[in-house]
Amino acid sequence: MSGDCIFCKIINREIPADIIFENDDVLAFRDLNPVASTHALIIPKKHIGTINDINPEDAELVGKLYLAAAEIAAVEGIAEQGYRVVMNCNKAAGQTVFHIHLHLLGGSEMGWPPWPAA
Ligand code: AMP
Numbered sequence: 001m002s003g004d005c006i007f008c009k010i011i012n013r014e015i016p017a018d019i020i021f022e023n024d025d026v027l028a029f030r031d032l033n034p035v036a037s038t039h040a041l042i043i044p045k046k047h048i049g050t051i052n053d054i055n056p057e058d059a060e061l062v063g064k065l066y067l068a069a070a071e072i073a074a075v076e077g078i079a080e081q082g083y084r085v086v087m088n089c090n091k092a093a094g095q096t097v098f099h100i101h102l103h104l105l106g107g108s109e110m111g112w113p114p115w116p117a118a
Contacts, residue, residue, distance in 0.1 A: 002047040005036045007099035011045050020075075025061055028104070037107030038076045038083070049098045051089040065102050078106035102118050 002008050010017040011027055020040060021028035031039040042065050049055055054062060066085070073079040083106030088095040 002049075005047055005097075005099050007041075007043050007097055007101065008047055010051065011043070021068055021072050023064075023068070028068055028072055028102075031103070032072070036105040036110075038073075038078055038104065040070070040072055040076075040104040042102040043099060043102060048100045050095065051100060054100070058080060065100075069102055069104050070113050072104055073106060076106065084110055 010019075010029060011014045017029035019027060019029045021042070023106065025045055026042060027045060028040050028042040031041050038090075044058075044059070044061050046060060046061060055110060067086050069083075073083050083104060086105065087100060087108065096106045
């Protein structure tokens with residue numbers, strides 16, 4: 001738990017969210033500003049700020065984020081057509097909330113790469 005972290009506050013039910021998945025280690029909820037028809041955020045209940053802060057002992061926990069992504073994708077009905085999971089790290093990648101989270105995006109065709117060519 002980090003005191004001023006909004007995702008920790010969602011875990012502790014101090015601020016509301018549209019929660020769609022929960023187990024002992026992982027929580028998922030719909031993004032407040034969705035950019036796809038399915039846009040969920042999948043977070044560990046342990047506060048980890050960025051990918052750079054993941055320790056070897058967190059490896060199983062990070063794997064559980066992906067297991068949750070696949071489970072949610074199945075429930076959302078997008079598992080077979082396909083979906084994308086993205087984790088931004090730090091400012092240049094657009095990270096704005098410093099509690100690691102997978103974005104689960106789906107429900108439409110997506111281009112690749114998702115950024116303009118250099
Ligand atoms: P990132 O830019 O990768 O750090 O992603 C942060 C995401 O969190 C953004 O897509 C925001 O729309 C989303 N977000 C921020 N606050 C909330 C909230 N209270 N509930 C749900 N999603 C949120």
